[in-house]
Amino acid sequence: MTRSWANPLRDERDKRLPRIAGPCGLVIFGVTGDLSRKKLMPAIYDLANRGLLPPGFSLVGFARREWEDQDFGQVVYEAVKQHARTPFREQVWDRLAEGFRFVQGTFDDDTAFDKLAETVAELDELRGTSGNHAFYLSIPPGAFPVVTQQLARSGLAKPTHPDQWRRVVIEKPFGHDLASARQLNKVLNDVFPEDSVFRIDHYLGKETVQNLLALRFANQLFEPIWNANYVDHVQITMAEDIGLGGRAGYYDGIGAARDVIQNHLLQLLALTAMEEPVSFRPKALRTEKIKVLEATKVIGPCAETTARGQYLGGWQGGQKVPGLLEEAGFDKNSTTETYAAITLEVNTRRWAGVPFFLRTGKRLGRRVTEIAVVFKRAPHLPFDDTATEELGQNALVVRVQPDEGVTLRFGSKVPGNQMEVRDVSMDFSYGHAFTESSPEAYERLLLDVLLGEPSLFPVNEEVELSWEILDPVLKHWQTAGKPEGYPAGTWGPEAADKMLSRTGRHWRRP
Amino acid sequence: MIIDLPSTTTSQVNSKLVHLREQGGATALGRVLTLVIVTDDGAKTEDAIDAANDASREHPCRVIVVARGARKAAARLDAQIRVGGDAGASEVVVLRLYGPLADEGASCVIPLLLPDAPVVAWWPFEAPAKPADDPIGRLAQRRITDSAAERNPIKALEVRQKHYAAGDTDLAWTRLTLWRAVLAASLDLPPYEKITDATVTGEGDSPSTDLLAGWLAARLKIPVRRAKAVNGQGIISVVLERKSGPVELLRPDGKVGTLTQPGQPARRVALQRRANRDCLAEELRRLDPDEPFEETLKGLTKIVRGRTPVKTPTKAPAAPDDTPVVSAAEAEAVLSKKDGPKAKTAATAKKPRATSRQPAKGKS
Numbered sequence: 001m002t003r004s005w006a007n008p009l010r011d012e013r014d015k016r017l018p019r020i021a022g023p024c025g026l027v028i029f030g031v032t033g034d035l036s037r038k039k040l041m042p043a044i045y046d047l048a049n050r051g052l053l054p055p056g057f058s059l060v061g062f063a064r065r066e067w068e069d070q071d072f073g074q075v076v077y078e079a080v081k082q083h084a085r086t087p088f089r090e091q092v093w094d095r096l097a098e099g100f101r102f103v104q105g106t107f108d109d110d111t112a113f114d115k116l117a118e119t120v121a122e123l124d125e126l127r128g129t130s131g132n133h134a135f136y137l138s139i140p141p142g143a144f145p146v147v148t149q150q151l152a153r154s155g156l157a158k159p160t161h162p163d164q165w166r167r168v169v170i171e172k173p174f175g176h177d178l179a180s181a182r183q184l185n186k187v188l189n190d191v192f193p194e195d196s197v198f199r200i201d202h203y204l205g206k207e208t209v210q211n212l213l214a215l216r217f218a219n220q221l222f223e224p225i226w227n228a229n230y231v232d233h234v235q236i237t238m239a240e241d242i243g244l245g246g247r248a249g250y251y252d253g254i255g256a257a258r259d260v261i262q263n264h265l266l267q268l269l270a271l272t273a274m275e276e277p278v279s280f281r282p283k284a285l286r287t288e289k290i291k292v293l294e295a296t297k298v299i300g301p302c303a304e305t306t307a308r309g310q311y312l313g314g315w316q317g318g319q320k321v322p323g324l325l326e327e328a329g330f331d332k333n334s335t336t337e338t339y340a341a342i343t344l345e346v347n348t349r350r351w352a353g354v355p356f357f358l359r360t361g362k363r364l365g366r367r368v369t370e371i372a373v374v375f376k377r378a379p380h381l382p383f384d385d386t387a388t389e390e391l392g393q394n395a396l397v398v399r400v401q402p403d404e405g406v407t408l409r410f411g412s413k414v415p416g417n418q419m420e421v422r423d424v425s426m427d428f429s430y431g432h433a434f435t436e437s438s439p440e441a442y443e444r445l446l447l448d449v450l451l452g453e454p455s456l457f458p459v460n461e462e463v464e465l466s467w468e469i470l471d472p473v474l475k476h477w478q479t480a481g482k483p484e485g486y487p488a489g490t491w492g493p494e495a496a497d498k499m500l501s502r503t504g505r506h507w508r509r510p
Numbered sequence: 511m512i513i514d515l516p517s518t519t520t521s522q523v524n525s526k527l528v529h530l531r532e533q534g535g536a537t538a539l540g541r542v543l544t545l546v547i548v549t550d551d552g553a554k555t556e557d558a559i560d561a562a563n564d565a566s567r568e569h570p571c572r573v574i575v576v577a578r579g580a581r582k583a584a585a586r587l588d589a590q591i592r593v594g595g596d597a598g599a600s601e602v603v604v605l606r607l608y609g610p611l612a613d614e615g616a617s618c619v620i621p622l623l624l625p626d627a628p629v630v631a632w633w634p635f636e637a638p639a640k641p642a643d644d645p646i647g648r649l650a651q652r653r654i655t656d657s658a659a660e661r662n663p664i665k666a667l668e669v670r671q672k673h674y675a676a677g678d679t680d681l682a683w684t685r686l687t688l689w690r691a692v693l694a695a696s697l698d699l700p701p702y703e704k705i706t707d708a709t710v711t712g713e714g715d716s717p718s719t720d721l722l723a724g725w726l727a728a729r730l731k732i733p734v735r736r737a738k739a740v741n742g743q744g745i746i747s748v749v750l751e752r753k754s755g756p757v758e759l760l761r762p763d764g765k766v767g768t769l770t771q772p773g774q775p776a777r778r779v780a781l782q783r784r785a786n787r788d789c790l791a792e793e794l795r796r797l798d799p800d801e802p803f804e805e806t807l808k809g810l811t812k813i814v815r816g817r818t819p820v821k822t823p824t825k826a827p828a829a830p831d832d833t834p835v836v837s838a839a840e841a842e843a844v845l846s847k848k849d850g851p852k853a854k855t856a857a858t859a860k861k862p863r864a865t866s867r868q869p870a871k872g873k874s
Contacts, residue, residue: 005702008729009694014802016687016792020695051688054695055769055777128775163700 021450023054024132024165025099025123027116029107029147030139031061031072035171039202040136041076042083043442048096049086050439052447056127058099060119064106072102085440099127107139107146113154120156131164134198134449138171140250141184148191157191169198169449172263176254177474178467185460194460198449203264203369204456205441205448207430208404212271212371213280215398215406222396223276225375227350232393233503234272234356235372236265237510239364243311243321243488244338248329256308257340257470257477260360264369266293266466267458268400269356272371273346282455286462292346293465299343299355302476304502308483309339309493311363316489321363323488337483338362341496342473355503359496363488368510369400383419390422395508405429512596515589520621523589523603527622530593541600543571543628543794546619548646549635551577551606557786558634559602564787566600569794572624573597575604576615576646585609587618616645623649628797632790635659637666642675652797654790656681657717667717671807676799682717683803684789686745689722689759689767692779693748696757696769707751709735711820712744719745720813721806726750728802728809737816744783 010017026044028036047053061072077097081088101119105112123129133156137147148168151157159166168188175181188197203209216222225231238260244251251259267289274292277284299305313323324330324338339361346356375394381387388411397407406428411421448456477483484493491509500506513530515523545562549555555577562573588606596602605618623629631641631650637660638644641653657680660666670680697705708726712719720736722745727734739746747760755772759779767781 007694007697008705008731009690009697009726011729011802014690015796016684016802017691017694020691022699051691055779056775128777 018052019451020052021054021057021447022132023056023128023130024134024450025058025060025120025127025129026134026136026446026450027060027062027120028136028138029062030137031102032063032065032075033138036138037075037079038083039440039442040138040446041079042085043440043446045076045080045084045093045096046086046440046443047447049084049089049092050443053096053450056099056129057096058101058123058127058129059096060101060103060116060123062103062105062112062116064104066104067102069100069102073097073100076100085443099123107143107150110150110153113150113156117154117156131159131161132166134167134169136169141170141173141175144170144184145187148187152191165196165452166192167196167198167449167452168192169200171200173254173258174199174263174463175467176258178464178471181463181467185463189460195454197460198445198454198457199459199463200442200445201263201267201458202441202445203400204267204458205443205445206400206404207439208398208400209268209271210456211406211430212398217276226373228352228354230375231351231354232374232376233354233505234269235374235508236268236272236356236358236370237372237508238264238360238369239367239491239510240360240362241317241364241367241489243327243363244324244330245322245327246329248327252330252334252336255337255340256360256362257337257342257474261340261342261358262466262470263458263463265358265360266296266469267462268371269296269344269346269358270462272373273348273351273356275348275350280455282453285455286459289458290461290465292348293462293469295347295351296344296356296465296469297347298469298472299345300472302473303480305343305499306473306476307339307341307359307493307495307499308337308477309361309486309495310334310336310483311338311361311488312485314487314489316363321488323485335482337477339364339483339486339492339496341492341499342470343499344469357500357505357507359492359507361492365489365491366510367402370510371398371400372396372508372510374505374508383421387419388421390420392423397508403429511592511594513591515591517586518589519587520589520618523591523605524621526591527601527603530591541570541572541624541627543569543630543797544622544624545571545573545600545794546629546631546646546650547573547575548615548631548633549575549577551579554635555604558632559604561634561785561787561790562632563597563600563602565791565794566597568791571600571630571794572622573600573602574619574622575602576619577604577606578612578615579606579608581609581612583608585611587611614645616649619646619649628652630654630794630797634786636661639669640673640675641678642673650677652677652679652793654679654681654793658682658685663715663717664720667720667810671810674804674807676804679793679800679803680717680721681786681789681793683721683800683806684792685718685784686722686725687792688781688784689745689748690725692759692767692769692781693750693757696759696771697750701752701754703752703754705730705732705750705752707735708732709737709747709749711737711739711746711748713742713746714738714819716744720810722748723813724809725802725806726809727812728805733812733814734809735816736813738819740819740821 028040030036044059103112103116103119120133124131135151137144157166175184270289270292274288277288310324313321313326325332325334341359344356344358373396377393391411395409399405399407408426409423412424414420414422445456484495486493515526547558547562549558559575586608590604592602603622607615629650630652631646632654634656637655641647641655647653657663657666657670708730710719710723723734723736742762743764746762750757758770759767761767761781765782767779769777769779
C-alpha cells in the first residue's frame with residue numbers, strides 16, 4: 001500500500017463528482033439536548049438526503065435516559081420530521097435508521113463506556129465504519145475532562161491502525177477566560193492531538209461568511225479601498241430578538257460578551273480584517289486569522305469605549321415579555337449582561353486608526369447579524385451645502401443572516417430640478433441570485449469533520465487569542481457595578497449610543 | 511401570471527418585461543443566466559419548460575423558449591411571458607415563431623438576453639449537428655444536447671464526438687454522474703491497486719453506457735470492453751478488475767445498484783435514472799468547458815465492442831448471510847433528493863425503442 005495513491009477516476013477538473021465522506025460513524029454525547037435535536041440530527045439527515053454520507057454511516061447516541069435503540073430512533077425521527085431542511089423520504093430514513101445505536105449511561109460509568117466501545121467495534125464489523133469515528137461532545141464543558149478520560153480509558157480515543165481516525169467535536173463556550181480556555185485545551189489535547197479537535201463555530205459554516213472571502217479576494221473592486229485610507233470604521237452586529245427564558249443555567253454569569261463576542265464576532269472580525277491568505281489551504285487561512293487576532297486590542301479606557309446592558313421587561317413585537325431579572329432561574333441581583341458592545345483596534349498598517357465596533361444583545365429590535373464597513377466621506381463635495389445634507393457615509397454591509405446578501409449604500413441624486421443627494425441602497429440577495437435554500441451551517445461543518453477538512457474550525461491558538469483580547473473588558477466590567485437596563489425590543493442601552501457619539505459616529509440601524 | 515402577446519415584436523416583449531418589473535419589484539432582479547430552450551412547437555415543449563422552471567429554483571434565470579411552428583404559415587411572432595407562480599424562480603418568455611421566422615430564432619433571442627449574464631442553450635430533443643456553429647449556439651457559452659432523446663442515440667453521440675467544441679455538453683453524460691461518483695469513491699479506499707481490465711454492460715442504444723465506457727477508457731488508459739445486454743435498461747453493470755479481485759457495480763433492475771468489493775460487505779446503492787430537471791440543474795451549476803467530457807468523447811474510440819449480447823441475472827448476487835447488506839441509504843439518498851415524484855414513472859420498465867425520444871425516458 002502506498003501513500004501516494006492517486007485515484008485514476010478522480011480529476012480535479014471534474015467538478016461534478018461530489019466528495020462523499022469515507023466510511024465512518026458519529027457518536028453524540030448529550031444526545032437528548034436541544035442542539036442535538038434541532039441542529040445535529042436534522043443536519044445528519046439532510047446530508048444523507050443529499051447523498052454525502054458514506055455507505056454504512058452509523059450514529060450512536062449516548063445519554064442517561066433509559067432508551068432502547070428504537071426509542072432513540074423515534075427521537076431522531078421526530079427531530080428530523082420537524083427540523084430537517086430537505087423533504088422527508090421514507091427510503092432515505094429507513095436506510096439511515098439501520099445505523100442508529102443507543103448506549104445508556106452516565107459519564108463516570110466505566111461499564112457504559114466499555115459498552116460504547118463494544119458498540120463502536122460492532123459497527124466496524126457490521127456496517128463497515130472501518131474504525132473511523134467522530135465524537136461530538138454536546139455537553140457542558142465541565143464534563144469534558146471526565147468524558148475525554150473515559151474515551152482514553154476505553155481505548156476509543158486512539159485509532160488502532162494508522163489509516164483510521166478519531167476526532168472530537170466541541171461547541172462553545174471554549175472556557176470563560178484565558179486561563180480556563182488554556183485549561184480546557186489542555187484537557188482535550190491530553191487525549192486528542194490538536195489536529196483531531198474540531199471546535200464548532202457555526203457562524204463559520206454559513207454561506208455568507210464564506211462569501212466574505214470571495215467578496216474580498218475574488219474581486220478587484222473592493223480590496224483597494226479595504227483599508228484605513230478609505231474606511232472610517234467597521235460595525236459588527238449580532239442581534240437576537242429572543243430572551244433568555246429557560247437558559248439561566250447556561251447564561252447566568254456568562255453574559256453576552258463571553259457567549260457571542262469572544263467567538264462569533266471576533267471570528268467575523270478576523271475574516272473582515274485579515275490580509276489575503278497565500279492560498280485557501282487550512283494552514284494559510286489560519287496563519288492570517290492568527291496574525292490579525294494578534295494585532296487586535298481593546299481601545300481604552302473601557303469606561304468610555306465599552307457598553308453593557310440588561311434587558312428590562314416590556315412590550316416587544318406585540319407580546320409582553322419579562323426582563324432578565326424576572327426570567328426564571330436568574331439571580332435577582334444578577335449582573336450578567338445581555339447586551340455588550342466593545343471597541344477594538346487592529347494595529348496593522350492596513351487598519352491603523354480604524355475602530356472596530358462589536359455589539360451583540362438579546363431582546364433587541366430584530367434578529368440580524370451583519371458586518372458593516374462604513375467609508376469616509378468624500379474629501380471634497382463640489383455641491384452646495386444644502387445639496388448634501390441628507391448624504392450619509394458610504395457603506396458596504398454584508399448581511400450574514402437573515403436575508404443573506406450584500407448591500408452597498410451610496411449617494412444618488414433625487415429626481416427633480418434641484419441638485420439634492422440622498423443615500424440609496426444597492427442590493428445583492430443570495431436568495432435571488434442563487435439557490436432557494438442553501439445548506440445549513442451544521443451540514444457543512446459536520447461533513448467537514450467527517451472529511452477531516454479543518455479550514456472552517458478555529459484552532460486552539462485563535463481561541464486563546466480571542467480571550468486575550470476580551471479579558472481586559474471583562475476585568476473592567478467585574479468592578480464596574482451593574483449593567484444599565486434597556487427596554488426589550490430596542491437597540492440597546494443609552495451607554496452604547498454614547499460610546500459611539502463620543503467619537504462622532506452612530507450605530508447603523510440594521 | 512401569464513401574459514399573451516400575440517403577433518408582436520421583441521421590443522414590445524422587452525418593454526412589457528420592464529413594465530412588469532416596475533410593478534412587481536423583485537422579478538427579473540438578480541438573474542444569473544439566460545437559458546435558451548430550442549424546440550419545435552408541440553406538446554413536449556411544456557415538459558422542457560417545467561424542467562427549466564424546476565432548475566431555476568437553484569439558478570434563477572430568464573428562460574427564453576424558441577418554439578418553431580409551421581414553416582408554411584405567414585411570418586409571425588407570438589410571445590407569452592410567464593412570471594411569478596407560473597415560472598418557478600425564473601421568468602419565462604415563450605417565443606412561437608412561424609413561417610420564415612422559424613429559422614431565424616437567434617434574431618428574436620438577442621434582444622431578450624440579460625446584459626452581461628452567461629447564456630446557456632438547450633436542445634431538449636433534436637439538436638443541430640454542430641451546436642457551436644448554430645446561430646443560437648453561437649450566442650451561448652454552454653450548449654446542452656441530449657443524445658438519448660434523439661431518434662438514433664448512438665448515432666447522435668458519434669456526431670457529438672465528431673463536432674465537439676468547448677462548451678458542449680450532453681445530458682447523457684450528466685445522467686452518469688452518480689455512477690461515476692460511486693465508482694470513484696470505491697477507488698478512494700485501499701487496496702490501492704491498478705485497474706487491469708474493465709467491462710461496461712448496457713443496452714445497445716444507451717449513449718450513457720458508451721460514455722461510461724469512454725470515461726473509464728480515458729481515465730484508466732486501458733481499452734474498455736463495452737458489452738450489449740439483452741435485458742435490463744440503460745447501464746447494467748461495470749466491472750473493474752484488480753489484482754485482489756474485481757470491483758463490481760451491478761444494476762439489473764434499473765433502480766438499485768449493488769457494489770461488491772473483495773473483503774467488504776456488499777453495499778446497495780440507489781441508482782435510479784435522474785430526472786431531466788436534476789440533470790439540467792447540474793448542468794447550470796458550471797458554465798466553463800467540461801474537459802472531462804471532452805476526454806470521455808475521445809475515449810469512445812478506445813472502446814472494444816463485444817459482439818455477443820450478454821444476459822444479466824435480474825437479481826443481484828445475494829450477500830452472504832453473515833454480512834448484512836450495508837443498506838442503500840447512502841445512494842438512495844443521492845437520488846431521492848434529486849428524484850421527485852416523477853422518478854417512479856421515469857424508472858418504470860423499458861419502453862420500446864420508438865419512444866426513446868421522450869425526454870423523461872432518457873437512458874442513464
